Amino acid sequence: MRGKNLILTLIILAGMVPNIVFSRDAGAEKCPDLRVVFARGSGSSMDDDENYNEFRLSIEEKLVGTNIDYEFINLDYPAVGINNLGVLLGAYFGAGETYEFGDSVKSGVKKLDNLVNGSCANTKYVLGGYSQGAMVVSRALGSLSADRIIYAATFGDPKLYLPEGAGIIPAACKNENLSDYRMYVPDCRAYKGMLGSYQPYQPEAYIGKLGTWCNKGDIMCSSHLNISDHLAYVADGLYEDASRVIFDKIAKAFGIENNYSSPHDTAILIDTTGSMETLIDKYKAEALRLTQETLGKGGRVALFEYRDIEDMPLPLEHCNFKTCTLEKFESELESLQTEDGGDTPESMLSASLNVMRTLEWKQGATKTLIVLTDSGYHSPDRDGTTVLDVINASRSIDPVYIYVVGDPVSEESYREITEATGGRFLSINGDLAGLTNEVLERYESLPRVETTSESSEKPILHIVSAEKNSENETKIKIETNGARVLVVINDAVVGETTEKEFVVSGLKGDVNEILLVPLGEDVRGDGVKINVTGAGYGSNDGSNVGGDAGDMLVPLAPNTGMKKAQQISC
Numbered sequence: 001m002r003g004k005n006l007i008l009t010l011i012i013l014a015g016m017v018p019n020i021v022f023s024r025d026a027g028a029e030k031c032p033d034l035r036v037v038f039a040r041g042s043g044s045s046m047d048d049d050e051n052y053n054e055f056r057l058s059i060e061e062k063l064v065g066t067n068i069d070y071e072f073i074n075l076d077y078p079a080v081g082i083n084n085l086g087v088l089l090g091a092y093f094g095a096g097e098t099y100e101f102g103d104s105v106k107s108g109v110k111k112l113d114n115l116v117n118g119s120c121a122n123t124k125y126v127l128g129g130y131s132q133g134a135m136v137v138s139r140a141l142g143s144l145s146a147d148r149i150i151y152a153a154t155f156g157d158p159k160l161y162l163p164e165g166a167g168i169i170p171a172a173c174k175n176e177n178l179s180d181y182r183m184y185v186p187d188c189r190a191y192k193g194m195l196g197s198y199q200p201y202q203p204e205a206y207i208g209k210l211g212t213w214c215n216k217g218d219i220m221c222s223s224h225l226n227i228s229d230h231l232a233y234v235a236d237g238l239y240e241d242a243s244r245v246i247f248d249k250i251a252k253a254f255g256i257e258n259n260y261s262s263p264h265d266t267a268i269l270i271d272t273t274g275s276m277e278t279l280i281d282k283y284k285a286e287a288l289r290l291t292q293e294t295l296g297k298g299g300r301v302a303l304f305e306y307r308d309i310e311d312m313p314l315p316l317e318h319c320n321f322k323t324c325t326l327e328k329f330e331s332e333l334e335s336l337q338t339e340d341g342g343d344t345p346e347s348m349l350s351a352s353l354n355v356m357r358t359l360e361w362k363q364g365a366t367k368t369l370i371v372l373t374d375s376g377y378h379s380p381d382r383d384g385t386t387v388l389d390v391i392n393a394s395r396s397i398d399p400v401y402i403y404v405v406g407d408p409v410s411e412e413s414y415r416e417i418t419e420a421t422g423g424r425f426l427s428i429n430g431d432l433a434g435l436t437n438e439v440l441e442r443y444e445s446l447p448r449v450e451t452t453s454e455s456s457e458k459p460i461l462h463i464v465s466a467e468k469n470s471e472n473e474t475k476i477k478i479e480t481n482g483a484r485v486l487v488v489i490n491d492a493v494v495g496e497t498t499e500k501e502f503v504v505s506g507l508k509g510d511v512n513e514i515l516l517v518p519l520g521e522d523v524r525g526d527g528v529k530i531n532v533t534g535a536g537y538g539s540n541d542g543s544n545v546g547g548d549a550g551d552m553l554v555p556l557a558p559n560t561g562m563k564k565a566q567q568i569s570c
Helices: 051-061 085-096 100-116 132-143 240-256 280-296 326-335 348-356 387-397 409-420 434-440
Strands: 005-009 021-023 033-037 070-074 124-130 149-155 182-184 210-213 263-271 300-306 316-319 366-372 400-405 425-427 460-472 473-480 484-489 492-497 501-507 513-519 528-531 537-539 554-561 566-570
Touching: 005 400, 033 051, 033 100, 033 132, 051 070, 051 124, 051 240, 100 124, 100 132, 100 492, 124 132, 124 240, 132 149, 149 240, 182 240, 210 240, 240 528, 263 280, 263 348, 263 434, 280 300, 280 326, 280 366, 300 326, 300 348, 348 366, 348 387, 366 434, 387 400, 387 409, 400 409, 400 434, 409 425, 460 513, 460 528, 473 513
Parallel strands: 033 070, 033 124, 124 149, 149 210, 182 210, 263 300, 263 366, 366 400, 400 425
Antiparallel strands: 005 566, 021 070, 300 316, 460 473, 473 501, 484 492, 484 513, 501 554, 513 528, 528 537
């Protein structure tokens, strides 16, 4: 954890945007080819904000050399937050009159709706939002004209929903069933945001048009309680990572060439046993083409060959990321000779593991291992290396995407390795030119999920009772193994308590629910809602865990007995 302390009553903070329009032609009102709109986070200044500036600059540097007429817009909406403590804490300290946070989000949604669904029917849009601004974007998607949207990106969304993060052993922790929009969410136990979730998070019309970034321990969207990670989207390069995804979408939408991708580290591992004699020239030609393209784009390559351990105990290195110039690679490639090989399987597992461990991979590069073969492999290998060893090594590095080109008869045996590492199996009978194109078009420089991450057990919360004391008060009794409980009303964090029984007072008729979130020392559990519309109370996914709340009136603020905001160390 980067942060030592955090003040939970201030967690809806986070930078924001200036209301400045940047464009190549900032004349009178017009309808450009492209508008890039960003919604800022809570309490950020409209005059200057690092999140907006970084989002804009990372995309603009890629647009500036194109013929696209574009403009950047910092969405003008309240983005209330810590620069007005009365907004966030007024109800807690003094039974304030309104919950402005929820109103702020609604205002942002309306502004975005008016902009995107406005008169510029031929203008295409890219949307981005951070923290409270991410809520604006994700909430607005359902009402926007999807055919006008090229891509929408959310960062640190307190309403994130990732169903693969549910359960004791989430599917995401096994790299399974990852949501299409999950671009960078390292925490495999990330399930729902701090303030609940929008479901569905990705409307059907936005398949392939939505991506979410949630920093490793971000208190707002991961299962952890790190405020520092919520504030580090600029420092950790997540806007730059997103800009490569976004520009690729823009390039495809406007039919222009994409010359911007993350740097590539590509290792080529060639089977040189005797049975490869008829294929080796075809493989050499594609390996050379891939190398020329990779080096030409500023990437790095390495060349290894392998056989069976009995014939070649370790994969033979011909050149690595530091020594592989085009001339060196071409010379070493030409020197490859096929020989040996008794039984059909070869030592691909051992060779792949050794290559990944031997090379010095570049941080931030897209990492790929390409295996060119005509046969299967020993499992486990003769030195004991297993498929799981190879998969774990790939994931621990960043990951390394493993591609295998081989006989389609062997495709099924390679499926676990290629799918678990984000790669693919390609048939030798196909057009190998597609391999180079696919590898170079990959722009993910960060892992979608880190399946090996450790996490403390999530605390749980159960509502024992929720009873109306009077027209102005509701008593809530809970059971929880958490150290504290965060109280959220109308998407605003209004306090926390260590009590198992407390009173919520001050009624306001437009509040629909109270959200209670159990907190551990360094991890939070899933929130439980108390619905105040007569539907009773239930878990955050809507399942009922208690009795009917009847006509329980809406509380304005919780009476937690706290004298001041508490702090949590993490």
